[in-house]
Amino acid sequence: MSVVDRPITAPVHSEVDSYPEHHFLNHSKGFLSWALTLDHKRIGLMYLVGVMSSFALGGAFALMIRIHLWNFKDGWLSNQTYNQVFTLHGAIMVFLFIIPSVPAALGNFLLPVMLGTKDVAFPRLNLSSFYLWVTGLILFLTALSVTGLDTGWTFYTPYSIETQQGGAVLAATFGVFVLGFSSIFTGLNFIVTINTMRPPGMTWFRMPLFLWAIYATSIIQVLATPVLGITVLLLSAERLLGIGIFDPKLNGDPVTFQHFFWFYSHPAVYIMILPAMGIISELMSVHCHKGIFGYRMIAYSSIAIALFGFLVWGHHMFTSGMADVTTIVFSALTFTVSIPSAIKVFNWLGTMYQGTVSLNTPMLYALAFIFLFTIGGLTGLPLGALSTDMHFHDTYFVVAHFHYVMMGGTLVAFLGGVFHWWPKMTGRMFNDKLGIVSAIIVFVGFNLTFLPQFVLGSRGMPRRYATYLPEFQPLHQLSTIGSITLGSGLLLALIVLLMSLVNGKKAPRNPWGGATLEWMCSSPPPHDNFSSAPTVGDPYDFSNIEYDGRVGGYVKRT
Amino acid sequence: MTAIQENLAHVVDDHADHHHEHPSWLAHHFDDAEQQYDSGKLGMWLFLVTEVLFFSGMFCAYALYRNRNPEVFEFCSSFLNEKLGAINTGVLLFSSLTMAWAVRAAQLRQHQLLVGMLGATLGCAAIFLGVKAVEYSHKMEIGLLPGKLYVAQLDGAHGPHKGYLEFICTVPAIVTALCAFYAIYAFATKSLFHQRVAGPMLVAGLCFFGGVGLGQYLEAQEEASKGHGGHAAGHEHHAMVDGHVDHGSHEHAAAPESVHAAETKTAAEIAASAATAMGGTPNVYVSPTELKTPNADVNQRSMAGLFFSIYYCMTGVHAIHIIGGMIVITWLIVKAAREEFHEQYFGPVDNVGLYWHLVDFIWIYLFPLLYLIT
Ligand code: HEM
Ligand SMILES: [Cu+2]
Numbered sequence: 006m007s008v009v010d011r012p013i014t015a016p017v018h019s020e021v022d023s024y025p026e027h028h029f030l031n032h033s034k035g036f037l038s039w040a041l042t043l044d045h046k047r048i049g050l051m052y053l054v055g056v057m058s059s060f061a062l063g064g065a066f067a068l069m070i071r072i073h074l075w076n077f078k079d080g081w082l083s084n085q086t087y088n089q090v091f092t093l094h095g096a097i098m099v100f101l102f103i104i105p106s107v108p109a110a111l112g113n114f115l116l117p118v119m120l121g122t123k124d125v126a127f128p129r130l131n132l133s134s135f136y137l138w139v140t141g142l143i144l145f146l147t148a149l150s151v152t153g154l155d156t157g158w159t160f161y162t163p164y165s166i167e168t169q170q171g172g173a174v175l176a177a178t179f180g181v182f183v184l185g186f187s188s189i190f191t192g193l194n195f196i197v198t199i200n201t202m203r204p205p206g207m208t209w210f211r212m213p214l215f216l217w218a219i220y221a222t223s224i225i226q227v228l229a230t231p232v233l234g235i236t237v238l239l240l241s242a243e244r245l246l247g248i249g250i251f252d253p254k255l256n257g258d259p260v261t262f263q264h265f266f267w268f269y270s271h272p273a274v275y276i277m278i279l280p281a282m283g284i285i286s287e288l289m290s291v292h293c294h295k296g297i298f299g300y301r302m303i304a305y306s307s308i309a310i311a312l313f314g315f316l317v318w319g320h321h322m323f324t325s326g327m328a329d330v331t332t333i334v335f336s337a338l339t340f341t342v343s344i345p346s347a348i349k350v351f352n353w354l355g356t357m358y359q360g361t362v363s364l365n366t367p368m369l370y371a372l373a374f375i376f377l378f379t380i381g382g383l384t385g386l387p388l389g390a391l392s393t394d395m396h397f398h399d400t401y402f403v404v405a406h407f408h409y410v411m412m413g414g415t416l417v418a419f420l421g422g423v424f425h426w427w428p429k430m431t432g433r434m435f436n437d438k439l440g441i442v443s444a445i446i447v448f449v450g451f452n453l454t455f456l457p458q459f460v461l462g463s464r465g466m467p468r469r470y471a472t473y474l475p476e477f478q479p480l481h482q483l484s485t486i487g488s489i490t491l492g493s494g495l496l497l498a499l500i501v502l503l504m505s506l507v508n509g510k511k512a513p514r515n516p517w518g519g520a521t522l523e524w525m526c527s528s529p530p531p532h533d534n535f536s537s538a539p540t541v542g543d544p545y546d547f548s549n550i551e552y553d554g555r556v557g558g559y560v561k562r563t
Numbered sequence: 564m565t566a567i568q569e570n571l572a573h574v575v576d577d578h579a580d581h582h583h584e585h586p587s588w589l590a591h592h593f594d595d596a597e598q599q600y601d602s603g604k605l606g607m608w609l610f611l612v613t614e615v616l617f618f619s620g621m622f623c624a625y626a627l628y629r630n631r632n633p634e635v636f637e638f639c640s641s642f643l644n645e646k647l648g649a650i651n652t653g654v655l656l657f658s659s660l661t662m663a664w665a666v667r668a669a670q671l672r673q674h675q676l677l678v679g680m681l682g683a684t685l686g687c688a689a690i691f692l693g694v695k696a697v698e699y700s701h702k703m704e705i706g707l708l709p710g711k712l713y714v715a716q717l718d719g720a721h722g723p724h725k726g727y728l729e730f731i732c733t734v735p736a737i738v739t740a741l742c743a744f745y746a747i748y749a750f751a752t753k754s755l756f757h758q759r760v761a762g763p764m765l766v767a768g769l770c771f772f773g774g775v776g777l778g779q780y781l782e783a784q785e786e787a788s789k790g791h792g793g794h795a796a797g798h799e800h801h802a803m804v805d806g807h808v809d810h811g812s813h814e815h816a817a818a819p820e821s822v823h824a825a826e827t828k829t830a831a832e833i834a835a836s837a838a839t840a841m842g843g844t845p846n847v848y849v850s851p852t853e854l855k856t857p858n859a860d861v862n863q864r865s866m867a868g869l870f871f872s873i874y875y876c877m878t879g880v881h882a883i884h885i886i887g888g889m890i891v892i893t894w895l896i897v898k899a900a901r902e903e904f905h906e907q908y909f910g911p912v913d914n915v916g917l918y919w920h921l922v923d924f925i926w927i928y929l930f931p932l933l934y935l936i937t
Contacts, residue, residue: 122592123591123592124592126592126602126606127602127606128590128592130606189613193606193609193610193613194606196605196609197602197605197606197609198602200605201598201601201602201605202592202593202598202602227609227612227613228612228613228616229616230613231613231614231616231617231619231620232616232617232619232620234617235617235618235619235620235621235880236620238880239620239621239624239876242709242872242876243710246709246710246711246712247709247710247711247712248709248710248711248868248869248872248875248876249709249710249711249868249869249872250624250628250710250869250872250873250876252710255710255711255868255869256866256869257869258627258628261623261624261627265620265623
């Protein structure tokens with residue numbers, strides 16, 4: 006007896022238009038009903054608020070950096086403060102924002118709904134992941150307020166052993182340890198949910214590509230993060246007891262620290278980008294109203310990226326002292342890992358081809374993603390090539406590269422995803438016109454900020470410096486202007502979202518015309534996700550989904 | 564209720580339909596016992612994967628530094644007491660047996676046996692920790708500490724007794740005392756549940772001190788068997804017999820810059836000179852070229868310290884895992900005392916069992932790597 010044999014048509018069709026009276030947001034009330042909730046949707050929303058606040062904090066630090074760099078010397082921060090500011094900017098953005106952003110916030114909300122289950126496999130573990138994240142946040146804030154961390158987000162030894170900011174290093178490394186376990190538990194939960202809780206009819210190849218991406222991400226989270234855990238644990242022991250494993254003074258080897266660190270942190274960049282790619286796959290097909298091009302290629306390339314990603318960490322250490330052969334091997338492997346990324350880009354373009362593109366806010370963010378991620382990915386190649394990396398390493402070229410992939414890629418996709426699923430999560434429509442304006446400002450501001458940094462880097466401007474040669478000043482000023490533009494675009498996006506809560510129209514079940522399961526349940530979804538069992542079909546079959554003016558959204562033709 | 568809904572009842576989530584009732588042990592979001600069991604099992608295996616990777620960092624560090632300074636590792640590992648290590652290996656292996664037996668008992672609803680087996684596992688874990696406490700404190704007493712704290716006094720003239728063992732034992736002593744009070748309460752109230760919980764806990768507490776006693780006895784025997792005077796001599800004997808540290812037996816001649824490693828020196832002399840050297844300049848820096856020389860002074864304070872760093876990190880993290888295991892086993896004992904487990908619901912016992920076998924398994928690697936390989 007399976008659902009596939011006896012498809013029920015458009016579940017509870019009569020309810021399609023009505024705004025649900027009972028949903029997960031008003032299922033229960035009071036602070037504790039949120040703080041102790043086991044509902045993945047509420048946990049997802051709490052994460053969403055958390056990661057966005059962290060992003061605002063990290064963003065404030067970023068603007069401080071950019072304003073400081075307006076003049077080539079005598080900026081408004083002391084050198085010591087400058088070090089602390091860029092360190093906290095990087096550490097907050099990486100560990101508190103970007104890694105949990107898509108999987109823990111959007112993934113938590115969407116995974117069970119898209120899959121057609123009531124919850125993730127381990128709801129309690131899910132809640133404890135969230136509280137581990139909060140603990141990590143508190144530890145980071147301690148590091149920030151007690152003394153201020155100045156090691157760079159990479160915690161390289163021996164500096165991290167010797168710096169005067171010992172308390173901050175301890176707080177931050179312990180924070181990273183705790184956040185690591187938060188991330189591991191999320192990944193573990195998702196893998197188990199997808200493996201064991203798929204309802205009948207939901208075969209692997211009927212899963213939305215977002216779930217494939219989350220699955221691949223979870224594999225990395227589970228396999229890479231423990232190594233970071235032990236690394237920062239040893240680093241804490243180094244600071245507390247002087248165990249010497251990473252300390253050259255005690256015959257330890259600082260390059261070992263770098264190997265350990267990048268063994269996690271390279272795969273971690275795929276923790277950041279893979280879920281973003283998953284979002285783009287959804288956005289592309291839904292807003293082009295056309296089946297995704299090359300479903301299997303996209304699904305497999307996610308897994309390929311996850312696995313290849315483990316083999317290239319050495320490209321961060323070409324100048325740190327490695328055997329020549331090793332550097333050549335790492336360089337060659339780095340090139341292979343860009344292939345699956347390129348496959349995805351081609352597939353998205355193929356999806357758009359001959360599609361009916363709706364140029365709304367989520368789609369504009371998705372288009373921005375494709376453009377920016379492509380630049381980011383392509384500039385990774387000169388960094389992966391040995392001869393050019395010798396010049397580019399530790400310059401603004403690297404800074405621009407990773408901002409194009411992390412901010413232009415992950416953050417922009419995250420925003421696209423937030424706009425895309427906002428009606429589902431909150432039950433409110435946002436002002437699409439203003440949303441489009443925000444997307445355009447973000448796109449322009451972003452390029453204005455980071456394109457000049459490629460030029461700066463290729464001319465030799467080193468990263469992490471509080472002062473620079475006067476000849477770099479014009480480009481730096483351009484970048485600073487861009488960052489302020491970018492900041493205002495992001496602020497506008499936030500305002501658009503918040504305004505929708507105040508005066509947004511009530512959202513229909515399926516505002517964009519998606520075919521995945523989350524659009525079958527009400528907006529916002531009921532406490533148990535589906536009031537009756539959803540029909541699992543092809544997630545990218547748009548043939549019988551049409552616009553219905555009466556409900557202001559799409560309905561499935563019966 | 565329509566026929567279709569009937570059909571779908573078990574499928575996704577028709578929550579309102581109480582077709583098949585949800586027993587209390589089945590979480591509401593699972594369809595059936597099998598799904599719940601499979602999820603728990605897969606979750607535990609994934610967790611074990613993360614554990615292996617967590618330890619792998621330290622195994623890499625071990626391999627790396629051993630590869631660079633094999634003589635340091637040989638020399639230092641001769642200070643570890645293989646007898647105690649072997650006993651602990653046996654204890655852990657036995658505890659894996661009792662744990663596996665506990666799973667069986669849970670499936671067969673043999674509640675009393677289940678409590679007994681879990682209690683036995685808990686007891687073995689406590690013995691392990693007791694022995695470990697002796698090993699740690701013994702090493703700390705003679706200054707075999709990690710990294711920059713390493714201040715070995717191998718000539719036997721180590722200063723006053725520093726009381727590390729007493730210090731380590733305070734927490735277990737408090738816990739055992741509490742368990743004893745709890746046991747008295749349980750037997751006074753004649754509550755079967757409390758007796759079933761308190762009994763194993765008290766036994767485990769006592770086992771810890773049994774382990775300490777055993778460890779001290781064997782440690783003393785080891786010293787006595789090595790005859791006259793102090794640790795250094797003891798280890799000299801030890802080293803000579805196994806040909807460990809005898810620098811004369813190295814293939815390469817002593818490098819000229821390594822002051823202490825004259826070919827004619829015996830291990831005892833090396834150890835003694837080491838002790839002097841260690842009293843002197845702290846944090847001696849050894850240049851990379853020196854590091855590559857096989858005969859670079861193995862007693863360099865910091866190089867030996869590195870071995871002990873790795874030793875304490877690996878066994879310490881392992882011991883933390885043992886303690887974590889003891890906590891969850893205690894939780895299982897509580898559940899078992901309430902007779903919660905049966906053939907449909909024994910996932911927790913099974914999964915904790917898996918975890919316990921992994922902790923055991925890691926020790927099976929640690930023991931030869933740290934104690935045995937020469
Ligand atoms: C498309 C393929 C990619 C290639 C070939 C590539 C290559 C590289 C290389 C070789 C470096 C080291 C440069 C240096 O330090 O000298 C680097 C740095 C970096 N990449 Fe990528 N990358 C790629 C994609 C990504 C993605 C998707 C992300 C994140 C979402 C990312 C984030 C970073 C970060 C954060 C750094 C700098 C880390 C630091 O030193 O602080 N990269 N990349
Ligand atoms: Cu990388």
